[in-house]
Amino acid sequence: METVLLLALTEPDGSLGRPALEALAAAKALGGELIVGLAGAETQAAANQIAGCGAARFLAVTGEAFAEGRYSTDAAAAEALCRAAGAPLVIAPSTSRWARALPGVAYRLGGRVDTHLTGIAMSGDGPMVTRWFYRQRMEATLTRAGRPWVMLLDAGCIPAWSGEAGSAAVERLAVEIPLTRTTVTGFQAPQAGEQTIRPDAKLLFVAGAGWTKKQADGATHVPEAESLILGFLRGAKASLGGSKSLVDLSGEGEAVLRFMTHLNQIGQTGATPRHPKGLSTCCHGEEPHVVGWRFVTERRAINLDANCGWARGKADVLYVADAFEVMRHVNRMLEAQG
Ligand SMILES: Cc1cc2nc3c(=O)[nH]c(=O)nc-3n(C[C@H](O)[C@H](O)[C@H](O)COP(=O)(O)OP(=O)(O)OC[C@H]3O[C@@H](n4cnc5c(N)ncnc54)[C@H](O)[C@@H]3O)c2cc1C
Secondary structure, eight states, X not given: OOOEEEEEEOOTTSSOOHHHHHHHHHHHHTXXXXXXXXXXXXXXXXXXXXXXXXXXXXXXXXSXXXXXXXHHHHHHHHHHHHHHHOOSEEEEEOOHHHHHHHHXXXXXXXXXXXXXXXXXXXXXXXXXXXXXXXXXXXXXXXXXXXXXXXXXXXXXXXXXXXXXXXXXXXXXXXXXXXXXXXXOOOOOOSOSSSOOOOTTOSEEEEEOGGGGSOOTTSSXXXXXXXXXXXXXXXXXXXXXXXXXXXXXXXXXXXXXXXXXXXXXXXXXTSBOOOOSEEEEESOOOOHHHHGGGTTOSEEEEEESOTTSGGGTTTOSEEEESOHHHHHHHHHHHHHHHO
């Protein structure tokens, strides 16, 4: 079995996040010799965190220059780790930083890269990977003869590695810091208010355009919609998704939910998040939207229309009801639970 290099960037607190631990589990499952390659401002704590993973070597590129996400420094660190490890197989979590830097690294190494993988397993004497094409409409499995083969694993697809921490002997690599044009001065969050996108949440709450439409009394009730949705998100610690119609409204100068941006959009031209459960409200459930629910395991919807898209086999449960009324009641129950 071929040697596998796991590439991981450390978090600001020096630890490894869940996507890195999932990629580690995938790397271990292949059964070959394992080398861990870490990059970040601090790497010893991360190596200690996974000391019990059975890696033959822990390599690290360490320093402030590698703390921030920047193509040139991330790619330089990854290239140095790949060259030092000399592994034919390289597995990394598909974080925004690695997804940006590793295709270029694969090119520099004369290798191949596959992104957005949802599974990596052994088939014969090499790995076989799974990924979706055409915005999650077709699933394919593929193998490759080219090496090194860089594989980026999407988060949430396999259980994270868990095991003993300890004390790992880290081999530090000296990397010449490349000339950088980009200076990270801080972060600007797209939401004006609180964070509503929570990839780790157990529940995805989707709001559709219906929340901003005229209701039975002939009037719109956008402020109440806002408070019901935010109240539910806080109470249930859910993540917020939106339909395209709803997130597009802001561009048309219509009454909008102020915390909703295009980043919340679920669907063919939006995101395809992974949550165990989903609750759709005031959203019709058209195919371009529902295709973004591909990886949501249990789906429920609330719609006034018994003939909405969800009724056609797209939801496990459809409540034919007024979402305002239902969510008022649900929020009261959540408040009572404290
Ligand atoms: C190429 C292409 C790509 C697309 N990509 C996406 C995508 O990525 N994501 C996406 O979402 N869409 C996408 N769309 C658009 C998609 O086809 C739909 O137009 C969109 O999802 C509709 O949004 P909606 O259900 O929120 O709004 P509407 O269709 O307006 O539905 C609103 C719903 O709210 C219900 N409602 C109103 N009031 C209440 C109430 N009080 N209680 C309960 N229910 C109520 C109504 O019965 C209605 O069903 C795409 C379309 C195309 C052509």
